[in-house]
Amino acid sequence: MRNPLSKLVVNIQPSGIRKFFDIVSEMKDAISLGVGEPDFDTPWHIREEGIYSLEKGKTFYTSNAGLKELKEEICNYLYRRYQLNYSPDHETIVTIGGSEAIDISLRAMLDPGDEVLIPQPSYVSYLPCVTLAGGKPVIIELKDKNQFKLTKEELLEAITDKTKILILPFPNNPTGAIMEYEDLKEIAKIVEEKDLYIISDEIYSELTYGRNHISIAEFPGMKERTILINGFSKSYAMTGWRLGYATGPANIIEQMIKIHQFAIMCAPTTSQYAAIEALKNGDADVDMMRVAYDQRRKYLINAFQTMGLECFEPFGAFYVFPCIKSLGMSSEEFATMLLKEEKVAVVPGTAFGDCGEGFLRISYAYSIENLKIAIERIERFVKKHKNNQ
Structure with missing residues (x-):
């Protein structure tokens, strides 16, 4: 019988995040710090708007690009936050989460062999989506010493005459790193000089701490070169509604x-009607969640420093990225043994690229109570294995 499977798809590795999530879901008394999903319920007034749309029988297809009112609110939001002017009719699309926006932007822009620069560690979907679109992924390894920011030197070194797109994954999953004004200014200059395009994944834009998020599309000449991707999953706790935009x-x-x-x-x-309400009246909800995340962020940074594990301070998203190299274990070994011995699930840094070796992604999208229990277990694990060295 002929092989029914695509070699291209078969050769793509499954997500390294799901492995530990699947194990912990069947383990009694285990705590998972592995999934990047807010522990908050979608705010009631947003849920209510979705319910109301169902009650009113608003259950039909919308236009392909999305409800016009939602696209208008998206454009209003981007102007309010970044003074960016987009046309709701011609420059905006509503998608199934930010993930679909990443996929279809790459498929719309790439010809076979076009190179796409992917700074890593970063979200697991970029590389396989480039491959599935016929492009060639080119990895830029971000460094702890630079707080996992993309530097102009790293960018220039990776560019060839086949480079077409730079993916900008900031605020970053898994590191929590952000790019500030001066960082982006240098990147924008190179992008223009080298005639590149940008896919800027800004899904965590509302979750920055002590810093304001800046979009590279704000810089002169960049709006014309940038696909700006965002959504509702992280900032409004709407993961299951599956809604994003570009x-x-x-x-x-x-x-x-x-x-x-x-x-x-x-x-x-239904999700589109709920999202209209989120954009119109959800700022206070985002502020409340951001304050809670910031409290957890500070707690975890201090906890890892106290137990002797280096952990740079992340100013975005809801992850910390502690270094465990001092224990002499690989990231996979640490995560596997921690789950087995202490029933705490974390994600190996290598799930986000080879340069994540020696690090762990730990999500603080969990209650402070769960974080405290998990930290007690991690600290016990670290002490035990430090003494065994």
């Missing part, structure tokens, strides 16, 4: 809508 040049968005039209039709109608 804005960018009209000619690119037009082709993204074409792919979305054939593959998806439209994003969930």
Whole structure:
């Protein structure tokens, strides 16, 4: 019988995040710090708007690109936050989460062999999506000594005459790193000089601490070169609603809508009505959640420093990325043994690229009570294995 499977798909590795999540889900009394999902319920007024849309029978397809009112609110939000002017009719698309926006932007822009620069450690979907779109992923290894920011030197070294797109994954999953004004200014200059395009994944833009998020699309000449991706999962605790969006040049968005039209039709109608309410009246909810995340962030940074593990201070997202090299274990070994011995699940840094070796991703999208129990177990584990060295 002929092999029914695509070699391209078979050769793509499954997500390293899910492995530990699947194990811990069947383990009694285990604590998972592995999943990047807010522990908050979607705020009631947002849920209520979704419920109300169902009660009113608003259950039909929307236009392919999304409800016009939602696209208008997205554009209002981007202007309010960053003074960016986008057309809701021609430069905006509503997608199934930010993940679909990443996928269809790459498919709309890449020809076979085009190179895409992917700073790592970073979100697990970028590399396989580039591969599935026929592009060639080129990895830029970010460094702890630079607080996992992308430097101009690293960017210039990776660019070739085949480079077409730079993915900017900031605020970063898994490190929590951010790019500030001066960092992005240098990157923008190079992007323009080398005639590149940018896919800027800004899903954690509302979750920065003591720093304001800056979009590279704000810089002169960058809006015309940037697909800005965002969504509702992280900032509004709407992961299960599966809703994101992309804005960018009209000619690119037009082709993204074409792919979305054939593959998806439209994003969930109920979710779109809820998202309108989130953008209109959800700022206070985001502020409340940000304060809680910041408290947890500070607690974890201090806890890892106290137990003697280096951990740079992240100013974005809801992850810390402690270094465990001093224990002489690989990231995979540490995570596997910690789960077995102490029933705490964390994600090896290598799930986000080879340069994540020696680090762990720990999510603080969990209650402070669960974090305290988990830290007690991790500290016990670290002391035990330090003494065994």
